[in-house]
Amino acid sequence: MQEKWFCENCQTVFEESGRRCPQCGSRRIREVREDDLAYFCDKDALWAAVLEDVFRQNGVDFYAKNLMGAAMTMRAGLAGELRRFYVRFDQWPLAKALYMELFSAESGDGQEE
Numbered sequence: 001m002q003e004k005w006f007c008e009n010c011q012t013v014f015e016e017s018g019r020r021c022p023q024c025g026s027r028r029i030r031e032v033r034e035d036d037l038a039y040f041c042d043k044d045a046l047w048a049a050v051l052e053d054v055f056r057q058n059g060v061d062f063y064a065k066n067l068m069g070a071a072m073t074m075r076a077g078l079a080g081e082l083r084r085f086y087v088r089f090d091q092w093p094l095a096k097a098l099y100m101e102l103f104s105a106e107s108g109d110g111q112e113e
Contacts, residue, residue: 004089006032011086013038034090037063041085041099048083054102060095061088 002015009026013036016022021029023039032038040062043051048064055062067082087095 004032005029006036006038006089011037011039013089013092032089034088036089037086038089038092039084040087040092040095042067042082043085045081045083047103048085051085051099051102052083054098055087055095058094058098060091060098062086062091062095 004013004015006013006029007021007024007026008028008030010021010024012021012023013032014022019029020027041051052062052064063086064083067084
């Protein structure tokens with residue numbers, strides 16, 4: 001099994017052991033730790049609420065934040081808001097299984113590895 005790396009800038013987990021993060025290009029990378037909050041996915045407001053509820057019910061330690069901010073959300077409307085999810089790395093298998101159970105039938109919405 002390949003080692004997993006963690007970008008301290010964008011919180012992405014990846015397998016390539018290059019000198020830069022493949023997502024943001026940062027050089028601030030290190031081996032991932034079990035307690036790292038790592039980027040998991042982005043979801044619109046409706047599905048984000050569902051995913052938050054499922055994660056809470058199943059004891060997944062996560063953090064979610066709005067991407068647009070309050071002023072832009074007021075202007076564009078809640079339907080346009082996206083929430084970014086971060087999950088503790090040691091809980092990724094559970095979070096991914098729950099995610100796949102919720103969204104695998106949803107056309108065009110598969111989580112990238």
